[in-house]
Amino acid sequence: MFLGYKRPDGKAGIRNHVLILPVHRMVNSVAMQVEKMVRGTKISITTGEVGRSSKDRETIARTLLGLALNGNVAGVLVVGDNRYSCKELNHEEMAEIINSTGKPVELLDITESGGYYNAITSGARKAHKLVLEASYYRREPCELKDLTLGVKCGTSDPTSGVAGNPVVGKAFDLLVKAGGTAFFSETTEIIGAEDKLAKRCVNEKVQEKLLAAVSQIEAKAKATGEDIRNINPIPENIKAGITTLEEKSLGAITKSGSMPIRDVLKYGERPPGQGLYFIDGWMSSLSLPLGMAAAGANLFMYQLGGQGMPDLAPPMPAYSAGLITPMMYLTGNPRTCLKAEEFVDFCSGDIMEGKSSIEEMAEKLMESILKLASGTWTKTEIINLQDPVEFYLQDPCF
Amino acid sequence: MSDKKHNAILIDPKDNIAVAIENLKKDQKAIVKGVDYYEEIPLVQDIPFGHKLALTVLQENKEIIKYGEVIGVAMQNIEKGEYVHDHNIKGIRGKRQAN
Numbered sequence: 001m002f003l004g005y006k007r008p009d010g011k012a013g014i015r016n017h018v019l020i021l022p023v024h025r026m027v028n029s030v031a032m033q034v035e036k037m038v039r040g041t042k043i044s045i046t047t048g049e050v051g052r053s054s055k056d057r058e059t060i061a062r063t064l065l066g067l068a069l070n071g072n073v074a075g076v077l078v079v080g081d082n083r084y085s086c087k088e089l090n091h092e093e094m095a096e097i098i099n100s101t102g103k104p105v106e107l108l109d110i111t112e113s114g115g116y117y118n119a120i121t122s123g124a125r126k127a128h129k130l131v132l133e134a135s136y137y138r139r140e141p142c143e144l145k146d147l148t149l150g151v152k153c154g155t156s157d158p159t160s161g162v163a164g165n166p167v168v169g170k171a172f173d174l175l176v177k178a179g180g181t182a183f184f185s186e187t188t189e190i191i192g193a194e195d196k197l198a199k200r201c202v203n204e205k206v207q208e209k210l211l212a213a214v215s216q217i218e219a220k221a222k223a224t225g226e227d228i229r230n231i232n233p234i235p236e237n238i239k240a241g242i243t244t245l246e247e248k249s250l251g252a253i254t255k256s257g258s259m260p261i262r263d264v265l266k267y268g269e270r271p272p273g274q275g276l277y278f279i280d281g282w283m284s285s286l287s288l289p290l291g292m293a294a295a296g297a298n299l300f301m302y303q304l305g306g307q308g309m310p311d312l313a314p315p316m317p318a319y320s321a322g323l324i325t326p327m328m329y330l331t332g333n334p335r336t337c338l339k340a341e342e343f344v345d346f347c348s349g350d351i352m353e354g355k356s357s358i359e360e361m362a363e364k365l366m367e368s369i370l371k372l373a374s375g376t377w378t379k380t381e382i383i384n385l386q387d388p389v390e391f392y393l394q395d396p397c398f
Numbered sequence: 399m400s401d402k403k404h405n406a407i408l409i410d411p412k413d414n415i416a417v418a419i420e421n422l423k424k425d426q427k428a429i430v431k432g433v434d435y436y437e438e439i440p441l442v443q444d445i446p447f448g449h450k451l452a453l454t455v456l457q458e459n460k461e462i463i464k465y466g467e468v469i470g471v472a473m474q475n476i477e478k479g480e481y482v483h484d485h486n487i488k489g490i491r492g493k494r495q496a497n
Binding site for chain 2: 157158159161162191192193196218228238240241243244245246247250251254307335352353354
């Protein structure tokens with residue numbers, strides 16, 4: 001059980017943000033001014049829909065809407081302008097969809113507001129109202145079934161597959177068995193382990209989707225003349241003792257636990273129900289937390305190896321890249337735990353030293369997750385820094 | 399079974415490599431533990447924390463098994479206790495196609 005915010009659509013939130021959502025790149029500057037003026041707001045800057053394929057614009061739209069509908073968001077200010085609207089990115093439509101879920105939403109149209117400065121004033125007033133409304137919310141008891149978690153592993157080393165990822169996997173099992181929702185992703189990093197995952201898909205259709213996602217990414221890499229083996233494992237992985245992509249993948253998938261895979265989701269796509277899902281996404285430390293937040297993750301878990309990271313206190317790979325979804329850092333490497341103590345929220349390094357079991361650590365991890373879900377801040381959440389918003393766009397731009 | 403504290407682990411019974419959980423030095427013994435598995439293997443090279451050592455003789459092109467699955471193949475003959483990494487094994491997947 002945890003203490004969360006219950007939203008009108010039945011979703012639970014572990015944070016209580018007002019989201020400012022510029023739908024077109026051309027309205028970013030107005031939205032950015034509003035965000036600076038009004039406390040309690042977060043902004044999702046659109047990096048640019050212009051010159052993008054329809055499929056990529058759909059990805060942007062899906063991601064923006066997903067962020068707005070995340071339980072961690074109490075209210076949304078949608079910013080746009082009819083002149084910049086396109087088929088895929090329409091601010092009025094987005095506001096309507098958000099409104100239909102019962103979530104408070106305000107719409108700011110730049111032209112109708114009477115120019116740049118008037119639009120900022122008008123937007124600030126609307127955001128002010130939303131933040132005040134958000135502050136009426138109180139935390140209430142929520143069940144595990146109300147919680148959605150996402151995970152990524154990074155700076156992987158051999159502790160990732162032995163101590164770090166399996167603990168997350170066991171915690172995922174506990175969550176999914178209790179009716180909650182869990183996401184894992186990183187399509188390139190299931191290459192070599194896809195047969196093992198395919199066996200866990202709920203039906204043949206999902207199995208085909210999973211295998212197709214893997215063969216597409218492998219074919220895409222080969223088509224560029226690139227040898228994935230020169231890119232992944234990355235140099236830090238190799239330095240730390242991971243030799244091949246297959247080895248990295250097999251260690252990586254242990255973070256998914258052992259529950260059936262209900263479906264394969266597109267980047268930013270919201271799941272049709274509870275359970276464990278694979279997201280066909282990119283491993284990027286910036287893009288993946290954002291995509292999982294859009295899919296509905298309340299908390300994003302970043303499972304570090306870290307053996308290949310610099311000595312002393314190393315900087316983390318990303319800060320608040322989930323925007324409205326806090327990032328929790330964890331590791332199974334005792335050295336990382338010690339070196340990055342300022343940023344790491346949970347350490348399962350005792351497993352490497354033979355002092356604890358995966359099961360014991362998973363129980364402790366769940367306790368730690370529930371504290372964060374109830375309002376305790378993650379260590380990187382305290383750092384007043386927002387990494388750039390990065391969508392997973394795959395097509396060439398013109 | 400011995401009481402000696404292990405310094406390397408066998409993750410899956412099918413594996414033919416072990417993972418060092420300490421920085422191991424040459425002329426030292428790797429004390430490898432797994433489920434129903436215990437073996438002391440003399441080392442001829444240093445094995446850093448987290449890196450792999452061969453549990454048996456691995457002939458060239460032999461599949462390398464970790465987590466009970468294939469992670470690559472041997473590029474040359476590898477002796478028991480030898481350091482196993484990118485100098486003597488390679489992955490199979492994601493290889494660039496010859497045009």
